[in-house]
Amino acid sequence: xxxxxxxxxxxxxxxxxxxxxxxxxxxxxxxxxxxxxxxxxxxxxxxxxxxxxxxxxxxxxxxxxxxxxxxxxxxxxxxxxxxxxxxxxxxxxxxxxxxxxxxxxxxxxxxxxxxxxxxxxxxxxxxxxxxxxxxxxxxxxxxxxxxxxxxxxxxxxxxxxxxxxxxxxxxxxxxxxxxxxxxxxxxxxxxxxxxxxxxxxxxxxxxxxxxxxxxxxxxxxxxxxxxxxxxxxxxxxxxxxxxxxxxxxxxxxxxxxxxxxxxxxxxxxxxxxxxxxxxxxxxxxxxxxxxxxxxxxxxxxxxxxxxxxxxxxxxxxxxxxxxxxxxxxxxxxxxxxxxxxxxxxxxxxxxxxxxxxxxxxxxxxxxxxxxxxxxxxxxxxxxxxxxxxxxxxxxxxxxxxxxxxxxxxxxxxxxxxxxxxxxxxxxxxxxxxxxxxxxxxxxxxxxxxxxxxxxxxxxxxxxxxxxxxxxxxxxxxxxxx
Numbered sequence: 336x337x338x339x340x341x342x343x344x345x346x347x348x349x350x351x352x353x354x355x356x357x358x359x360x361x362x363x364x365x366x367x368x369x370x371x372x373x374x375x376x377x378x379x380x381x382x383x384x385x386x387x388x389x390x391x392x393x394x395x396x397x398x399x400x401x402x403x404x405x406x407x408x409x410x411x412x413x414x415x416x417x418x419x420x421x422x423x424x425x426x427x428x429x430x431x432x433x434x435x436x437x438x439x440x441x442x443x444x445x446x447x448x449x450x451x452x453x454x455x456x457x458x459x460x461x462x463x464x465x466x467x468x469x470x471x472x473x474x475x476x477x478x479x480x481x482x483x484x485x486x487x488x489x490x491x492x493x494x495x496x497x498x499x500x501x502x503x504x505x506x507x508x509x510x511x512x513x514x515x516x517x518x519x520x521x522x523x524x525x526x527x528x529x530x531x532x533x534x535x536x537x538x539x540x541x542x543x544x545x546x547x548x549x550x551x552x553x554x555x556x557x558x559x560x561x562x563x564x565x566x567x568x569x570x571x572x573x574x575x576x577x578x579x580x581x582x583x584x585x586x587x588x589x590x591x592x593x594x595x596x597x598x599x600x601x602x603x604x605x606x607x608x609x610x611x612x613x614x615x616x617x618x619x620x621x622x623x624x625x626x627x628x629x630x631x632x633x634x635x636x637x638x639x640x641x642x643x644x645x646x647x648x649x650x651x652x653x654x655x656x657x658x659x660x661x662x663x664x665x666x667x668x669x670x671x672x673x674x675x676x677x678x679x680x681x682x683x684x685x686x687x688x689x690x691x692x693x694x695x696x697x698x699x700x701x702x703x704x705x706x707x708x709x710x711x712x713x714x715x716x717x718x719x720x721x722x723x724x725x726x727x728x729x730x731x732x733x734x735x736x737x738x739x740x741x742x743x744x745x746x747x748x749x750x751x752x753x754x755x756x757x758x759x760x761x762x763x764x765x766x767x768x769x770x771x772x773x774x775x776x777x778x779x780x781x782x783x784x785x786x787x788x789x790x791x792x793x794x795x796x797x798x799x800x801x802x803x804x805x806x807x808x809x810x811x812x813x814x815x816x
Contacts, residue, residue: 366448366449366452366453366455366456367452367455367456367457368456368457368458369456369457369458369459369462369463369466371456372449372452372453372456372458372463372466373466375445375448375449375452376445376446376449376466376469376470376473378445378448379441379442379443379444379445379446379448379449379470379473379474380442380445380473380534380608381441381442381445382437382438382439382440382441382442382443382444382445382477383438383439383442383473383477383608384608384610384617384699385438385616386615386616386617386618386619386620386694387620388434388438388616389434389435389437389438389441390434390435390438390439390442390608391438391608391699391701392608392610392617392618392619392620392621392694392699393434393620393621393625394417394620394621394625394636394637395431395432395434395435396435396766397621397636397637397764397766398416398417398420398431398636398637399420399431399432399435399484399766399769399803400420400766400767400768400769400770401417401420401421401637401769402420402421402423402769402772402778402782402800403759403768403769403771403772403781404640404642404643404759404768404772404781404782404785405639405640405643405759405763405764405768406421406637406638406639406640406763406764406768407421407637407638407639407640407678407789407790408421408635408636408637408638408790409635409636409676410676410790412635414635414636416429416430416431417431417636417637418790421790422790422791422792422793423782423792423793423794423796423800424793424794425803425804426804427804427805427806427807427810428806428807429803429806432484432803432806433806433808435480435484436481436484436485436805436806436809437806439477439478439480439481440477440481440491442473442474442477443473443474443477443478443491444491444494445470445473446470446471446473446474446477447474447491447492447493447494448494449466449467449470450467450470450471450474450492451493451494451495453466453467453470464525465525465526465527465531467525468521468522468523468524468525468526468536468541469522469526469535469536471518471519471521471522471525472518472519472522472526472536472540472541472544474492474514474518475514475515475518475519475522475544475548476544476701478490478511478514478515478518479515479544479548479551481511482508482511482512482515483551483770483773484802484803485802485803485804485805486508486556486801486802487505487506487507487508488505488506488511488805489503489504489505489506489809489816490506490510490511490514491503492514501812501813502813502814502815503813503815503816504815504816505815505816508556508557509557512548512552512557515548516545516548519541519544519545519548520545522536522541523538523541523542523545526538526540526541528576528579528580529580529581530581532609533599533600533604533607533609533698534607534608534609534698536606537580537581538580539573539576539577539579539580539581539582539605540580540605540606540702542569542570542572542573543569543570543573543605543606543702543706543707543710544606544702545569546565546566546567546569546570546573546707546710546711546714547566547702547706547710549562549563549565549566549569549714550562550563550566550710550713550714550774551770551774553566553714553717553774554773554774554775554776555773555774555775555776555798555801556798556801560717563714563715563717563718564714564715564718564719566710566711566714566718567710567711567714567715567718570707570708570710570711570714571711571725573605573704573707574707574708574711574725574729577704581602582602582603582605582704582707583602583603583704584603584704584705584708584732584733584736585601585602585603585736586736587651587736588651588652588655588656588736588737589651589655591603591655591703592655592682592683593687594622594683594684594685594686594687594695594697595687595697596612596686596687596690596695596696596697597696599698600698600700602704603700603703603704603705604698604700604702604703604704605701605702605703605704605706605707606700606701606702607698607699607700607701608698608699608701609698610694610695610696610697610698610699611696612694612695612696618694618695618696619694619695619696619697619698619699620693620694621684621699622684622685622686622694622695622697623684623685623686623690623691623692623693623694623695624691624692624693625637625684625693626638626680626681626684626685627680627685627691628661628674628675628676628680629674629675629676630661630662630663630669630674630675631661631662631663631691632664632691633680633691635675635676637681637764638676638678638679638680638681639657639678639679639680639681639763639764640678640785640786640789641678641679641786641788641789642784642785642786642789643759643763644657644678644679645786647760647763648737648739648760649738650737650738650739651736651737651738652736652737652738652760652761653737654682655682655683656681656682656683656760656763657679657680657681657682658671658679658680658681658682658685659671659679659680661674661680662689677788678788681763681764683763683764684764700765703762703765705733705761705762706758706762706767708729708730708732708733709729709730709733709754709757709758709761711725711726711729712726712727712729712730712750712751712754713751713754713755713758716747716748716750716751716754717747717751719747720747721746721747722745722747722750722751726750727741727742727743730742730750730753730754730757733757733761734757737760737761755771755775758771759771773801776798778796778800778801779796782796
C-alpha cells in the first residue's frame with residue numbers, strides 16, 4: 336500500500352482509491368471552469384463515500400468506535416480488525432483504520448485542489464462561493480475525524496506535490512483544531528441557508544459542526560474549557576434558526592429510522608452522505624447484512640453490548656433501536672439469547688421491509704438535529720454551572736420522544752452527566768459514544784465490569800489507547816511519522 340502522501344501525488348491506490356475517470360474533467364485548465372471546480376468538489380466527497388473502500392458507507396467507522404460501551408463484534412469469524420478496536424489492541428496494519436485514514440485524506444486532497452484554484456475559476460460568483468464553502472467544510476470535517484482518531488497527524492493544505500511532503504512531520508492536535516476552526520468559520524460565511532441537495536451542508540450544518548468542535552476542544556486532550564460557552568452559543572444559533580435551515584426533531588423514533596431506500600433522508604438530518612443503489616461504489620453497506628445476525632443471513636459485523644442493552648431505558652426508543660427476535664429460514668423465531676453470538680442487534684440498521692441485502696440507498700446520517708440539542712444542553716450547563724430553560728427543553732424533547740419522564744431540578748454537573756448518558760442512548764451505534772468517552776476521559780470507566788459474554792480489553796487502558804497508531808503504509812515510507 337502506497338502512503339497517503341504518495342496517493343496525493345499519483346492519484347490512486349488499487350485497494351482503496353481506484354476511480355473511473357471516464358467523462359471526468361481533467362487537465363491543467365479544468366478548474367478554470369465552474370463545472371470543473373464542481374467536479375473537483377465531487378471528487379472530494381467521494382473520499383467519504385467509497386463502499387467497502389474508504390470513508391463511511393461501510394462498517395469501518397462503526398468499528399473504529401467500538402472502544403465505547405454500545406457496540407461490539409463477533410468473538411471469532413473474520414472480524415479480527417473489528418476486535419482490535421473493541422479490545423484496545425489496534426495495529427498499524429489494521430485495514431479498517433487504513434480505510435478511514437485514506438478516505439479522509441482523499442477528501443482533503445480534493446478540497447485542497449478546490450481551495451488552491453477557485454480564484455481562477457470563471458462562472459456564477461454565488462455558486463463558486465458555495466463550492467468553496469463546501470470544500471472548506473469537507474476539509475474541516477475530514478481533519479476532525481482524523482485528529483480525534485489519531486491525535487498527531489500530517490497537516491496538508493497544498494494540493495501540489497513537493498519532495499518535502501515525503502518527509503512531512505506530524506502536527507499537534509492544537510494545530511489541527513486551529514485549521515478546523517478556521518475552515519468551518521470560512522465555510523459558515525460562504526454556504527447558503529438552504530442545502531443545494533440533501534447531501535450538501537448549509538449554514539446550519541456548518542454551525543452545528545463548529546459547535547461540536549468547540550465541545551470536543553473543551554475536553555481531552557486540549558481541555559480548553561472556555562470553549563463550552565462557544566459551543567453553547569453556536570448550537571443555539573442553529574436551534575434559533577432551525578426553520579430557516581430546515582431542521583426539526585421528528586415526532587417518533589420509528590419515523591427517524593424507517594430506512595426507506597426510496598427516501599433521501601429526513602428533516603432531522605443536519606448532514607448526511609446520500610447514496611445510490613444503482614452504482615456499486617456509492618451504496619450504503621452499513622444497512623442490511625452488516626448489521627444482521629448469521630441466523631438472518633447477516634454478517635455479524637456489529638451489534639449491541641449486553642450491559643448497554645440491559646441498562647437501556649424501556650420505551651419506544653428501545654423498541655426501535657434494538658432487534659431481539661430473529662427470523663430463521665424455516666419461518667420460526669429465536670430470541671437473541673439463543674442466537675450464535677447471544678447478543679441483541681441494532682434494528683435501526685435494518686432496511687425497510689425486512690430487505691436482506693448487502694447494501695442499500697439509505698443515506699448515511701452523519702449528524703442529526705437531536706445531537707445539536709444535546710450539544711447546547713451539555714455545553715451551557717458546563718459553561719455556567721446551571722442548565723437554563725432551553726437546556727431542559729432540549730433534553731426533555733428528546734426524552735419525551737423516547738417515552739421517558741422529563742428531567743428537572745438537577746445541578747449543573749448532574750445535568751451535564753445526564754445529557755451525556757441520554758446521548759449514549761439516543762445515538763446508540765451512531766459513532767457518537769466513543770468520542771464522548773474520550774473527551775470526558777471516561778473510557779476506562781465505561782470498559783470496566785463488562786458482561787461475561789462481551790469482548791474485554793487486552794491489558795489495561797491508558798491515554799495512549801485513546802488514539803490509534805498511524806497506518807503502517809505511512810510510517811514505513813516516512814520516518815518522521
